[in-house]
Amino acid sequence: MAATSFHSAPLPIPIFTPSNSDPSTTTKWRHHQFKLRSTSSGSGVFSSNSFQEDAALLSLLRNRKTDDAFSVYSLQNNLPGTTCLSRLVAQLSYQNTPTSLSRAQSIIRRLRDDDQLHRLDANSLGLLVVSAARAGSTLYALSLLRAMLRIGYIPHVKAWSAVASRLAAAPDDGPLEALGLFSLVTERVRAVMRESPSIVSDCRPDTGAFNAAFNACANLGNVKKFAEVFEEMTEFGVKPDVLTYNIIIKLCARARRQDLLGLVLEKIIRQGITPCMTTLHSLVAAYVGFRDLDTAEKIVQAMREGRRDICGILRHSHFKEDVLIDGNLTEDEVEINVILDRLVRSDFNDVSDPPLLPKTYTPDSRMYTTLMKGYMKEGRVDSVVHLIEAMRREKDPKSHPDQVTYTTVITALVNAGAMDRARSVLLEMGHAGVPANRVTYNVLLKGYCQQLQMDRVKELLEEMKKVKGIEPNVVSYNILIDGCIFVDDSAGALFYFNEMREQGINPSKVSYTTLMKAFALNNQPKLAQNVFDEMVKDRRVKVDRVAWNMLIEGYCRLGLVEDAKKLIEMMKESNFIPDVATYGSLANGIALARxxxxxxxxxxxxxxxxxxxxxxxxxxxxxxxxxxxxxxxxxxxxxxxxxxxxxxxxxxxxxxxxxxxxxxxxxxxxxxxxxxxxxxxxxxxxxxxxxxxxxxxxxxxxxxxxxxxxxxxxxxx
Structure with missing residues (x-):
């Protein structure tokens, strides 16, 4: 896998600290070298260096002269011994700069090319996995983990759970990859535990690893898999924590089980776990998602008043509303509801008094902003404006409006078509000492595009770049391309697409599909096909159903039904199931073709x-x-x-x-x-x-x- 760009933020908690002694005996992260194959040295150019060369290299490493050590390594024709190689990769990973991580990757690439990756110990590979994951190169970190498992290493839980956590929150197939990784490692751990439990004591899944798997299940909406993984916690002696139950709140919200939300909070408290702000924020977000703003407001108001009886508020709300589950459910949906009831309602006694929160909580700007988004969904622009005024009067600075809050208000005004008021809030941000960011400007750009004010778009773009020093990103260009579509300017859309690439900004899926839309709506399906073909070749993006639908629509708009049907068959062969948009386009094409x-x-x-x-x-x-x-x-x-x-x-x-x-x-x-x-x-x-x-x-x-x-x-x- 090609090297990717890394951030230079240092590791906040060193898992392995290089010292003056040999790394095989002084690590805070023990080696896990349970091997399924031999680790004998290679031959030829990869045979071990002389004792003197290794000693000189190891001396530089022990004195933490990592850059000098890499220079010496680069000049050697033969591969150093395992100790030197492992120490070099570990220290480069620990530096965690773009240069050092690129150097570590070059060592890995050299070893992989000659099937010599087993020369490195598990400690050094694990550190590189963690550094790559924290730097955002999740797929590279995943490939390293798979390589470790192939050569017989079982990675430390801190390494593999860090990758699983990032995959769980990633788009596309990220959550599925996270669950696959979780299953792969836990199966290997089980196999070794039967013979030698101590060998994998630091590899076993902990609460963080389980939470990564739970989050993947929640993002997929896979309640059955969540329950299966939840049962495995007992096997590994792991207990759920507050984050586990926060994820259950999200899972209940996705399954449309509003009646279970308050019971999750009660379960947290009864198990002696202290809810965190994220717990309460998740509850408010869930009720906003259900459009139950009355309950969301009650939670926030109770927090403002320093009350601890939120469980009682939620229990009364659900009993009063008498929430009913839709009786017209499929077998799968019935099973999902049974599982959720078992997860949440176990040991629940509705006769007992609802528990009090262990302490009081003050609403922060994030929670207020979530409530604002609920007002936006209901078109209550005045409520949004009044809420930000109330936030300014709060005593706690954490409750004051921040960039996200102001941007939410601007979004509400833009959606209401009040562009002048939105610009005035932008000025107010500056007066309040809260600088507007790229997201804020993107919202305003989108507003002007939707109102077909392309001259104002260009003015704002100039202000953004020259006055504020904020360079447009891929989202900005996607908005500009979409704006050109609103005014039927496919040439302008292509201009912004090319300018984006000239600026070194990689197109996203949205970039490609939006440009395809420009050509499709302009009755140029062949050009849309060209963009689609280029998207297929771009390994940084993944063709999705939206891209297929846009291509199909291009042909259907001209009544080219046979071409569209061929594309639908190709779409199915690529494992994409046609949806309502696909069939809707084809129906329109059939009507046009009579x-x-x-x-x-x-x-x-x-x-x-x-x-x-x-x-x-x-x-x-x-x-x-x-x-x-x-x-x-x-x-x-x-x-x-x-x-x-x-x-x-x-x-x-x-x-x-x-x-x-x-x-x-x-x-x-x-x-x-x-x-x-x-x-x-x-x-x-x-x-x-x-x-x-x-x-x-x-x-x-x-x-x-x-x-x-x-x-x-x-x-x-």
Whole structure:
């Protein structure tokens, strides 16, 4: 794996401290060299140096002259011995600068190329893993861990849990990678524990490692896996801490179990664990997510008043609301709810009084800002402004508005279209001594783009760069590219995309898909295809469903249905399941191409997806387009099927529109008196379907005055 850029922040807590003695005997992090293969030295250019060369190199390392030692190493043709190599990699990792970590990586690369990585001890490799992970090079750290496991080392828990923690919070497949790493290491630990438990005493998962796995489960919404991992805590003698329960709060919120939130807080207190500010913040964020601002406000107000009865407030809130679980659940959803009840409600006694918090907590700016975001969702701009005024009057400086708070207020004003007020808050930030950052300016840039004020966009961009000294980042350029789309300027979008790359800024997934959108909306699918192909080649980004959908939309906007269908098949082969947006674009393309037969095939696939897992939840755009095509083509049975599906999904069909289409196109159907009997018999089923559709529309038909029902429909209406 290629070297990546590292941050230069030092390790806050040294796990291994180089000293004047041999590293094999003086480490704060013991070696874990349980090996599954031999560690004999290589031959040829990789044979050991002479005793004198190793002694000179080791002397420099013991005197902490790491840079000089690396220079000496670089000039040697032969590979030093294990002690010198391990010490050199360890000290370079400990320096944790871009240069030192790049040098450590060069040593690893040399050893990997010749299958000599086993020359390093587990301590040095583990330190490099930790340094790389903390510097943001998580994938490189993961590759090192896998290499350690292949050569027989079991990494220290501090090393592998640091990588798992970062993967759990990463986008795309990060959480899955975190769970894979957790399982891989714990399985290896179990295997060794059966024979020699002491060897892996420092490799066993601790609470931090379990929390990394729990966070991955929560980010995936995988309650079943969470429960499985939770059961493993007992096996390794590990107990949950406050972070574990904070993650359970997040899991309950994702599973839409609002009724369990307060019980998690009670469980924390009853187990003798002190809640932290993150616990209370997670609760407020969860209620904001449920749009229960009343309860969120009660929590914040109780904290402001120094009250400790928040458990009582939450219990009363849930009992009063009588939260019910949707009875129309799948088997998986029922199982998930059972698991959550078992995790949270075990040992719960609703007769006992709710416990008090062990201490009082004061709301901080983060909590107020979360409440502001709730007001924003409800369009309560005035509440946002009033809250920031209240924050300024708070005695505790931690409650005063910060960059995030002001940016949240500016966002609310921008969303309300009040750009002048948003700019005034930007000035107010300066007066309050809170400098605006890149995020603040990005919000304002987006606001002006949405209002099509591209001249103001350019002015703000100049102010941002020349006056404030803030260089635009990839998010800034994505906003600018999107702004060009609003004014139908695909050339401008391409200009900003190229300028971003000239500035050394790597495009993100959003950059590629936004540029594809510019070309797709401008009816240039071939250019969108070129951007897609370039995205595929860029190893820094991962093609996702959004990119596929944008490419498919480009062809559908021109009615190129066959090209779009080929892309959908390629999309499936790449393990991406079409979603509502995919089918919606194809339906629009079919309507444009006037191919009603294709609409029938698409509707059959949509029907199947509505029954399968994961279940497709069609929207009004998709079903409305399909119904429109079927009505125009006189496929009335299919039209009625689609209507039923719309009603089942809470979508109100547009009867007025369908009535107009019927009257304009089909009012004289089946009225010919000269058709042969055979032709009339052939039309019988279609006529019956038309009569049923007219009945549904409320037009005069043969069903008036009698009960009717539509028998099971045939395949082609």
């Amino acid at each position: 191919k009603p037969g294709e609409a029938l095939l698409l509707w059959n696939e949509v029907k199947e997806r509505c029954k399968s897992s994961p279940r497709l939840r069609p929207d009004e755009g998709l079903l409305g387009t399909l119904a429109d095509i079927c009505v125009r083509a006189a496929f009335f049975k299919k039209a009625l099927e689609i209507v039923v599906c719309m009603e089942e999904n809470g979508i109100a069909p547009n009867k007025i529109r369908y009535k107009r289409i019927y009257v304009e196109m089909h009012s004289k159907m089946f009225t010919s008196k000269h058709a042969s009997q055979a032709r009339q018999d052939k039309r019988k089923d279609r006529k019956r379907a038309a009569e049923a559709f007219k009945f549904w529309l409320g037009l005069p038909n043969s069903y008036y005055g009698s009960e009717w029902r539509l028998d099971p429909l045939d395949e082609y209406g």
